[in-house]
Amino acid sequence: MNHYYFSECKANEKASDIAIHLYTVPLSNPHEKYSYAHSIAYELRKLNSYITVAAHGQYIASFEEICHWGDHRYIRHEHRPIQCSLPMERTILEKLLKKELENRCKSGYKMDNDLFRLANEQSMHVGEISIHPVIYISFSVEENGDIFVGFDYQHRFEYRKTLQDFIDTDPSLLKEGMEVVDPFNRRAYYYTFVEIADYTAGQKSPFLQQSVIDYYLEKNELWKLKGVHEKTPVVHVKSRDGHLLPYLPHLLKLTCSYEQLPPLMTKKVNRLIKLSPHEKMSKLYTETFRLLGQQQVLTFQKENVRAVNLGYDVNELDSPIMVFGQGYKTNEIYRGLKQSGVYEPSSVAISFFVDPELNYDLQKRKEVGYFVKKLESMSEALGVKLNISDQPRQLYGQLPKDFFKQDNLSYHLKSITDQFRGTVVVVIGTEENIDRAYVTIKKEFGGKEDLMTQFVGFTSSLVTENNIFHYYNILLGIYAKAGIQPWILASPMHSDCFIGLDVSHEHGKHASGIIQVIGRDGKIIKQKSVVTAEAGETIANSTMEEIVNESIYGYEQIYGAKPRHITFHRDGVCREDLEFLQAYLRSFQIPFGFVEIIKKPRRRMAIYSNKKWVTKQGVYYSKGNTAYLCATDPKEFVGMAQLVKIVKKTNGLSVHEIVSDVYKLSFMHIHSMLKTRLPITIHYADLSSTFHNRGLIHPRSQHERALPFV
Secondary structure, eight states, rough: OOEEEEEEEEEEEEEOOEEEEEOOOOOGGGGGTTTTHHHHHHHHEEEOOOOOEEEEEEEEEESSSOOOTOOOOOEEEEEEEEEEEEEEHHHHHHHHHHHHHHHTTTTEEEEEETEETTTTOOEETTTTTTEEEEEEEEEOOOOTTHHHHHHHEEEEEEEEEHHHHHHHHHGGGGOTTTTEOOSSSSSEEEEEEEEEEEEETTSSSTTEEEEHHHHHHHHOOOOGGGTOOOTOEEEEEEESOEEEEEEGGGGOEEOOGGSSSOOHHHHHHHHHHOHHHHHHHHHHHHHHHHHHTSSSSSOOOGGBBTGGGTEEEEEEEOOEEEOOOOOOOEOOOOHHHHHHHSOOOOOEEEEEEOHHHTSSHHHHHHHHHHHHHHHHHHHHHHHHEEEEOOOOGGGGTTTTTGGEEEETTTHHTTTTTGGGGTTTEHHHHHEEHHHHHHHHHHHIIIITTOOOEEEEEEEEEEHTTTTTHHHHHHHHHHHHHHOOOOOOOSSSSOSSEEEEEEEEEETEEEEEEEEESTTTTTTBBBOOOOOOOSSTOOOOHHHHHHHHHHHHHHEEEESSSSSSSSEEESSSOOOHHHHHHHHHHTTTTTEEEEEEESOOOOOOEEETTTEOOOOOOTOOOOEEEEEEEOOOOOGGOOOOOOEEEEOOOOOOOOHHHHHHHHHTTOOOOOTTTSOOOOOOHHOOOOOOOOHHTTTSSSEEEEEEETOOOO
16 A cells, blocks of 8 residues: 655644743834844844744744843733734744754754754765755644644755865955855854955954954954964955955855756766655655754654645646647657657758867768758658758858857857858757857847757767657757747646746846746747846736736737636746736636746655655645645656645636646646656746846747747
8 A cells, every 4th residue: 555755744732732922022113024023033042041032023932931131122022822813923933943943953963044954964075066965844833723844855065165265276266246155153154255355364354343363362263263364364245134244264165056066067966965765755754853853842743744644635647648740649758759740740940050179070070960961851750841051051161160169259159140040050069168158159149139049069979879869859959949839738728828927036137037838738829038127026017917918919819819717827936916917817807827836845745655765756735725746757866856836826726727737737848858847837937037137038039939948
């Protein structure tokens, strides 16, 4: 018998069993509603022997009475359980439980943001990168008083070199705005690098009114001064609340994320951190219950990690059937393409932009020629004729061998753009040169000239191994740039039109993006990015109006009528004005649904079968308006499947109907042979807005069925 498990656990206690000291503090400034209590909580901890203190809104809370207030005061003190009907009080208890756990784990764990870094596990090293295993823990209090803890096993990354090492070798590598971390205390502190100061450790700092050396001597933190002398450099960093601080550079390191790792480094890191479901769940449950055992407020039973004991319904979805060329139906992309080709036979005008480094090597040039002919014949077999432009041949012998490596590549690209107009440009280069030139070519060809580009990192194995899967992947990328639909869904979804919404973040800039999947069969009818600078995380009402207008108009152009129902998929938490959206769509007499898609919910689900933890694609757990979907089942060496959290925000479609549509849309990534866990609404909206922020897509692109961001 299979047992379904989750990385959540229900506490034996309810919120009504836990009395807390709840203080309401006065507000002198209404604008400080969400920050004032936080600003004094730390001082109260110091004044009261570092007891657990949490703050939220106007509330300060503790499990013990706060006797010493210093210069601060409160206007109300209550000792009682929280009122679970009040979101503010539920939140303060959640924060207090988390703070209590942090305080109880002073030995054996280091706090790294909101993560518990495991001291009982050795850090791993790959080149200049340090990798630290961590446990994520969160508490949630429900309206009925139930208390749940959610958890995940993750890794944190940082560079092994300190800022002092960079200053000693090449200080120009340190740029303003870089994130840095002080990992040498019990809690890791994160800052933004500002500059190398114009004074040294032995000179007076204008921020401290004394030297940095004297500052640490006064604090009796002599270990921080090891190797420090009068001439040691000082750096300025900015804290998250905006304060400028002087710091000794040997106490700081540059941070790093998994997404920032170069491809070769990623492969090496994966060998260390990617765990099979059985390894991951075993380690996760062991470490989490060891951690929870440190606190004394809540108790847990290990059987309360079963989905059914947590109140979840367990459901399973079948993989959808897709339609390929000549009406052939199957649930396997490879079989569908090989058997009957693409759903929309067509022709594509393409051109090849070959890295001169390959062209100047006679053997490589022959291999590229063979590759092009093979690509052409395989595409014709799929039902798409490649009409290859002769124009780029004029460039042969005209470009230097190191063309892709030139520092002023963007300038030189301007003079050759006309050779590629009216075509999908297939850029073929060495993997090293493609990595180097990718962004520059995308900006010049795509962002400025509205040319669609498909990149191919060329190696001899492309020719010698004759990997059909690899060729199909390249061709699908070309077709996506040409607006060709290679397959559709055989059975309709529950909404006529799906709209993906995202706000991307790039160096402080925010921009919304959109991909429209119009039609119940998942076909991409129109893709248009709405280029607007958004205020923080929220998409403005005016932007939502434009998105709705574009979507409905695009639908009418194809079907001759307005959609009967629209579903919005929001990447992340919904902060939009749904009442405004409802009123605006009411003018079209179109009902709608709004759904949050959380890409990284920090949860894991697994099935315990035959004494082993496994995952299964298509399984989802649902409770109320929330569901967790396992949309993939990767090979064990790839690691454990990540979940997608789905939250229903409006009435209308049921959770089952919403999850079913999300799952079907995860099969519609038409640019790749590989299935991904996200629906295309979210994945493509994410890529679209990010590419726009980086200037890689033309702001008024005419290619509304193409996918320039894949």
